[in-house]
Amino acid sequence: MAGFKSWAEALAARGLGVRAWLAGTLVLTVTVIFVLVGGAILAYRLPQIERNTRAELQTRAQAASLQLGQFLTAVELAPRHLVGAAATAGAAELPALANRFAREGDLFDAVYLLAANDRVEALGLPSGNQALAASLVGLDLGRSAFVRALRARVGDDAAAPAVVWTDEYLSVLSGTRAVAMGLRFGDRIAIFELSPQRLLRILLGDGAEAGLGLVVVDGTGHFLGASQRDGFGWAFDDFRTSPVFKAVLQGRPLPASIAAEDGRRLLVGAVQVPRLGWVIETIADGGMAHESYRATVWMVFAGFCVALAVALLVAPFSAARMAQPLAEAAATAHELALGNFGVRRPRRRQVREISALLTDLDRMALSLEQRQVQLQHTADRLNAVIELVPSVAIQWYSVDGRVVYWNAASEAIYGFSRDEAMGACVLERSLMFADSGQAGVFLDVLAEVDRTGRSFGPADFSLRHKSGREVVANCVVFAIPADDGGKIFACIDIDVTERLAAETALRESERKLEAIFESSPAALSVSDMDRNYALLAVNRAWEAAMRRDRAQALGKNGPEVGLWKDLQVRERFVEQLCSPARRADMEVELLDGDGRTRLMHMVAQVLEIGGQRLALMSAEDITEARRAADEIRLLNAELDARVAKRTAELGRVNDELERRLAELQLTQQQLVQAEKLSALGRLVAGVAHELNTPIGNGLMAVSTLQDQVVRLRADMANGLRRSTLEEFLTQVAQGSAIGIRNLGRAAELITSFKQVAVDQTTSQRRTFMVRELVDEIVLTLTPSLRRMPYRIEVELGDAEAWMESYPGPLGQVLTNLINNALLHAFEGREQGSIRVGCERLGPEQLRLWVQDDGVGIEPDALGRIFDPFFTTRMGRGGTGLGLHIVHGLVVGSLGGQIDVDSEPGRGTRFTLTLPVMAPLPAPPSTRPQPL
Incomplete structure (x- = not known):
């Protein structure tokens, strides 16, 4: 309807009559109706045609896939008799058997028979090229993924082995991609190679029907073949990015259409061949290129032309009948508009709308009355808007300053309620005015507006809130008519307190920035890029560096001031500044006010402020620095000869130092090995001493039992009494218990010693429980501790903590730390304790610690305790290698870190942070080691 209205208004603007307007309306109506109906037909029928076409294409693709599957089934049956014959044939018969099969079937390009070791045992070729076949016999195909897949198939029936297909096969003969079929029978494998062209001929044949294309793509997206390739614009061979190919592989619905290289819209159907993984796509033209689609469009267009x-033809006659009564009604309306209400009304017509028009003319007077009511409603709404505006305070005053109206915003801004303000005179109660003097000024403003009739303001006034705080208001005062015909005065106030505070802060910020700009030690300038880089501002440092007065430079650019020594350098600087980086950084030669050349380091940055492009430039005088650099380069040139001489001397000294270092490293290794053997020796001595007691007790118990046996035999010869037998049995039980207990203790000590000794002499990686390792270490150290007034306490927070690491190095670390505490921590003390603890830090790390309550370590020695040969007991049994070995094992073999915390008089704590899975050892280096 909106379109009809605009069209009708256009006709009326051109002065057309009612008849022409009605005729055009009828023609336009018929046109619009047919466009809507025809569009609906096309919107329903055209998608239906494309859906049917896509369904037909999908059916064609499935039929092609079924055809190829039937052919592959036939191909699978062909080699059955070859497999049966090859299973019983000897090695000498296989070449002839493979050649005969390759020539007879005319299916395969090559037939391979592989032995159990995956080497070619026989090769059959259709051409019978025996020389080529002989050259490939013995070739190892074991690395082929296809051969490995065949070897992976176990349990195949030798009489009917399963067939494996692949299109990812690289032909040994041609070096190109091929399709392969493989069978495993017994320990042998048969591979039948087909070229993709053979299978494509099955699908494509001599061509396809007109309007239908067929494309074959392998499982990796490579183009294999197509019918009518040129007709459908396939100019590429890689389908990996094709949406149809992706949808088929991912099992998603196919796209409705695709675009050809020449811009045509194509409809597609696609299916994947189960055995080979190929994708077969069927293609047909879509849109106007499709015959049914094009015919439907032309039929609708022809119907439109006929309608x-x-x-x-019909519209002019219908318009003439309708125009006559409308013209009579228009004449009557014109007379009524002129005030001639006695004009004769036209007689009623059969058209209801025309009769309604005449009735509406009579109701026009009533409509005017209703309009007046609507105007009153509009005034009420305007009053509501004025009352509810939250940020504009509106007051009405009489000429003597008495409040007539006070809106809600006035209450919010000044704090006085409507009841407090209404009827109040500003001379009697100043309200938001500071005092009666300010109220008197306001009354003068009202008198001036009353006298001149002109409005006052806008102007800012400092008023006050009811609470006493200052309110800055922007005020406008003007006169409006009163209900009694006089005047009342409207005052509109806007609170600008916050705005003025923000403006003041902004001005203060600008003053600070200007002070910073002027006080900067760098020579700064600001140029207008749109005015050929005319200077807008420079600071005092710029005046001092350039020896020029700013009054003479402002408003001019560099060439006009005479700054640039070479204008081509300026052009390069400007080009760099106008680059996308919007920054320039160069060393340039400038002329100061005295005409001297100064080497300057110029840096410029583009800024956009308020739509204006500005260039902020900083200049640094590097003339003296460059002169000093040149002098340094000359000095360096003189020093080169001295350096060469000293280098040769240092080379000789380095050679001597490397020789001495190699000797020291060898000595260190020997001392480390000696330290390990010494620790193991101390361990052996302690365990031997500890074994002496249980073995001696066991020996004593056994010898006592032997004496009891001799005595029992003597009693039996003289006559055995019951009491004697009971006494013997009691003594045997006691002696056996003593012997078993002491021998078990000895066996436990020997087992722990053997495990610790093996771990400390080897670096075997294994999985172990941390508690078991700590218990074994403590058990082996117990004999030594029994001769000392010290004790070891084990605190394992996680009893199930385990590690896959090197127990030998870890045990040696714990042993060295405990022995180090026994040797150093309790010197001069009669008692002390050593605590060994463990806790998990997460799934991949744990923490071990060894802590004593001894004398601690002095601060000056704390940072050197891991250095080789550093000891506080030099000459008293200390070698200085114990903690050095500990640090090397923790950081190296165990892949962790060690930390020490100590205070004199409060003990020492060594903390090991270790990974649960120790790092694998690096491969042995081929670098020669120092002798």
């Missing part, structure tokens, strides 16, 4: 022709 339009009929409308053009």
Whole structure:
């Protein structure tokens, strides 16, 4: 309807009559109706045609896949008799058997028979090229993924082995991609190679029907073949990015259409061949290129043309019948508009709308009255808007300053309620005015507006809130008519307190920035890029560096001031500044006010402020620095000869130092090995001493039992009494218990010693429980501790903590730390304790610690305790290698870190942070080691 209205208004603007307007309306109506109906037909029918076409294409693709599958089934049956014959044939018969099969079937390009070791045992070729076949016999195909897949198939029936297909096969003969079929029978494998062209001929044949294309793509997206390739614009061979190919592999619905290289819209159907993984796509033209689609469009267009022709013939006659009564009604309305209400009304017509028009003319007077009511409603709404505006305070005053109206915003801004303000005179109660003097000024303003009739303001006034705080208001005062015909005065106030505070802060910020700009030690300038880089501002440092007065430089650019020594350098600087980086950084030669050349380091940055492009430039005088650099380069040139001489001397000294270092490293290794053997020796001595007691007790118990046996035999010869037998049995039980207990203790000590000794002499990686390792270490150290007044306490927070690491190095670390505490921590003390603890830090790390309550370590020695040969007991049994070995084992073999915390008089704590899975050892280096 909006379109009809705009069209009708256009006709009326051109002065057309009612008849022409009605005729055009009828023609336009018929046109619009047919466009809607025809569009609906096309919107329903055209998608239906494309859906049917896509369904037909999908059916064609499935039929092609079924055809190829039937052919592959037939191909699978062909080699059955070859497999049966090869299973019983000897090695000498296989070449002839493979050649005969390759020539007879005319299916395969090559037939391979592989032995159990995956080497070619026989090769059959259709051409019978024996020389080529002989050259490939013995070739190892074991690394082929296809051969490995065949070897992985176990349990195949030798009489009917399963067939494996692949299209990812690289032909040994041609070096190109091929399709392969493989069978495993017994320990042998048969591979039948087909070229993709053979299978494509099955699908494509001599061509395809007109309007239908067929494309074959392998499982990796490579183009294999197509019918009517040129007709459908396939100019590429890689389908990996094709949406149809992706949808088929991912099992998603196919796209409705795709675009050809020449821009045509194509409909597609696609299916994947189960055995080979190939994708077969069927293609047909879509849109106007499709025959049914094009025919439907032309039929609708022809119907539209016929309907339009009929409308053009019928519309003038219908318009003439309708125009006459409308013209009479228009004449009557014109007379009524002129005030001639006695004009004769036209007689009623059969058209209801025309009769309604005459009735509406009579109701026009009533409509005017209703309009007046609507105007009153509009005034009420305007009053509501004025009352509810939250940020504009509106007051009405009489000429003597008495409040007539006070809106809600006035209450919010000044704090006085409507009841407090209404009827109050500003001279009697100043309200938001500071005092009666300010109220008197306001009354003068009202008198001036009353006298001149002109409005006052806007102007800012400092008023006050009811609470006493200052309110800055922007005020406008003007006169409006009163209900009694006089005047009342409207005052509109806007609170600008916050705005003025923000403006003041902004001005203060600008003053600070200007002070910083002027006080900067760098020579700064600001140029207008749109005015050929005319200087807008420079600071005092710029005046001092350039020896120029700013009054003479402002408003001019560099060449006008005479700054640039070479204008081509300026052009390069400007080009760099106008680059996308919007920054320039160069060393340039400038002329100061005295005409001297100064080497300057110029840095510029583009800024956009308020739509204006500005260039902020900083200049640094590097003339003296460059002169000093040149002098340094000359000095360096003189020093080169001295350096060469000293280098040769240092080379000789380095050679001597490397020789001495190699000797020291060898000595260190020997001392480390000696330290390990010494620790193991001390361990052996302690365990031997500890074993002496349980073995001696066991020996004593056994010898006592032997004496009891001799005595029992003597009693039996003289006559055995019951009491004697009971006494013997009691003594045997006691002696056996003593012997078993002491021998078990000895066996436990020997087992722990053997495990610790093996771990400390080897670096075997294994999985172990941390508690078991700590218990074994403590058990082996117990004999030594029994001779000392010290004790070891084990605190394992996680009893199930385990590690896959090197127990030998870890045990040696714990042993060295405990022995180090026994040797150093309790010197001069009669008692002390050593605590060994463990806790998990997460799934991949744990923490071990060894802590004593001894004398601690002095601060000056704390940072050197891991250095080789550093000891506080030099000459008293200390070698200085114990903690050095500990640090090397923790950081190296165990892949962790060690930390020490100590205070004199409060003990020492060594903390090991270790990974649960120790790092694998690095491969042995081929670098020669120092002798």
